Amino acid sequence: MERQIVIEAEGLTKRYGHQIAVNSLNVQIYEGEVFGFLGPNGAGKTTTLLMFLGLTEPTSGRVRVIGFDPTRDPFHVKEKVGYLPENVGFYDDMDARQNLQYIARLNRIPDKISAGRIDESLKVVGLLEEVSKKVGTYSKGMRQRLGIAEVLIKEPKLIFLDEPTIGLDPDGTNRMLDLIHSLSREKNITIFLSSHLLDQVQRICDRVGIMIKGDLVAMGPIQELAKKKLGVDKEHYTLEEIYMKYFKEA
Amino acid sequence: MEDHFSSVRFLLISALIVMVGVIIASMVGMGIQEESKGMAKPTLLFLWLFTSTGKLFSFVQFIGFFGPLIGIFLGFDSINRERVSRTLSKLLSQPIYRDSVINAKFLASVAIIAIVLVAIVLIISGLGIRLIGVIPGAEEVWRLAIYIITSILYISFWLGISILFSVIFRSTATSALASLAIWIFFSFFLSLGAGFLANAIVPAGQAAVDPTLAIKKFEIQRIISHCSPITLYSEATSTILDPTRNTTNPLAFVLMGPLEKLSASRFQNPLPLLQSLIIIVPYLISIVAITFLCFGVCYLVFMRQEIRTV
Helix, strand or coil: CCCCEEEEEEEEEEEECCEEEEEEEEEEEECCCEEEEECCCCCCHHHHHHHHHCCCCCCEEEEEECCECCCCCHHHHHHHEEEECCCCCCCCCCEHHHHHHHHHHHCCCCHHHHHHHHHHHHHHCCCHHHCCCEHHHCCHHHHHHHHHHHHHCCCCCEEEEECCCCCCCHHHHHHHHHHHHHHHHHHCCEEEEEECCHHHHHHHCCEEEEEECCEEEEEEEHHHHHHHHHCCCCCCCCHHHHHHHHHHHC | CCCCCCCHHHHHHHHHHHHHHHHHHHHHHHHHHHHCCCCCCCCCHHHHHHHCCCCCCCHHHHHHHHHHHHHHHHHCCCCHHHHHCCCHHHHHCCCCCHHHHHHHHHHHHHHHHHHHHHHHHHHHHHHHHHHHCCCCCHHHHHHHHHHHHHHHHHHHHHHHHHHHHHHHCCCHHHHHHHHHHHHHHHHHHHHHHHHHHHHHHCCHHHHHHCHHHHHHHHHHHHHHHCCCHHHHHHHHHHHHHCCCCCCCCCHHHHCCCHHHHHHHHCCCCCCCHHHHHHHHHHHHHHHHHHHHHHHHHHHHHHHHCCCCCC
């Protein structure tokens, strides 16, 4: 069965002056999968996400996201792609519903339709009881879940998550991971997750890519990478072992 | 896009303006009432409400001086607040064009400025009509309308300056201070500097002996002080609101001989509206130009800026 390609990058490069942030990246992401994008801080993960969204222009190379070129046609990409930045901000003096409604209006969703969607997405992330509180009073975990709710408003095909669990307590992390998993399984949304929290990525991701200093050094299902790097005979492996091996080689 | 109306800042600004406006209007109004008692009322008396200085300063002077602050207060944190609260990258990942963000920021504030100014002029007019009992004629209304439009443009220029700084600087405090620095420079230092510079080019000793040098010195000083939007604005508005001023060039009075003065005194009648307008057209064009220039730079810088979350 041929699966549809959602993101396709060829030779994607970004330079800041002499510094190469992303070096000739080739990647294909398929519909419905959860892709973990790993790498140390400053490896170029966020830059890659910004290029996929058309928020930063690539120096060279080609990208297509859900069939559109984000540099030339950012409008269509942003209509169908959700992005949750690291430590997302909200308008703190508004409550959750007002924040979501504002985003819905920016997406040109009529108020009649968005009211239902807001309730639904708040229910999905479990914030329906807190809806009338000002967002300024929310805990970090609640803010992060509100961020997911906000992304769901536009009913995206693809969601980019930049370090979604960073700074969350264990309970918050678990809820977040379950939420991401269920979005992928139940709503068939493709998830592109950038993180360096390896055990979490191992729990929910179908495939991973490892980026170090702007180069994508490995890509594939975790099991395959384990075979390649740790030898077939090993039964118990962690993503961390694989990752450290790549990291030391680089 | 922005909810200026509900913000505390907006309330403060409008409260301040309304308060000052009402005080000026009632003081000036009562003054005019006193002076014009038992006299035939001169033409265009109504405009005196805005131009006569009373005990403190006139309304026109007040807007000329504090108008920039209104613009700065409305704009200094418009972009970098979104950056600090990390909502900017989220905003830009929605299906909107990047320029609509900056356009909306600018236009929303211009709308606020327009509403505040129209309201305050109406309040002063209303109070004035009660106090001096003069109903404004068509010409006075036109002159006021031109005055309001000029003021909106002028304050928008300062708005543009402050939005530009809010795009350039990451910290809201820095952008506020930078805008204030520009305001202080134009309102205090430039007029001083103009005097110094003119003095340096034409020393005072020479100017006292040679009248042509004196004129030259005066011209230099005038050219320099016209680099300031504050000077442009105050000359334009005082001409449009005071029809008896028939030139913006003060030299015309200084250089007059006795015969010229005599002939000038025969033309003491107020200028028609069209003539006043012709005098201030260059000023208006300059104000429009710097306002657009300022917003244009702001737009360019914002469109080319890297949007990093960190």
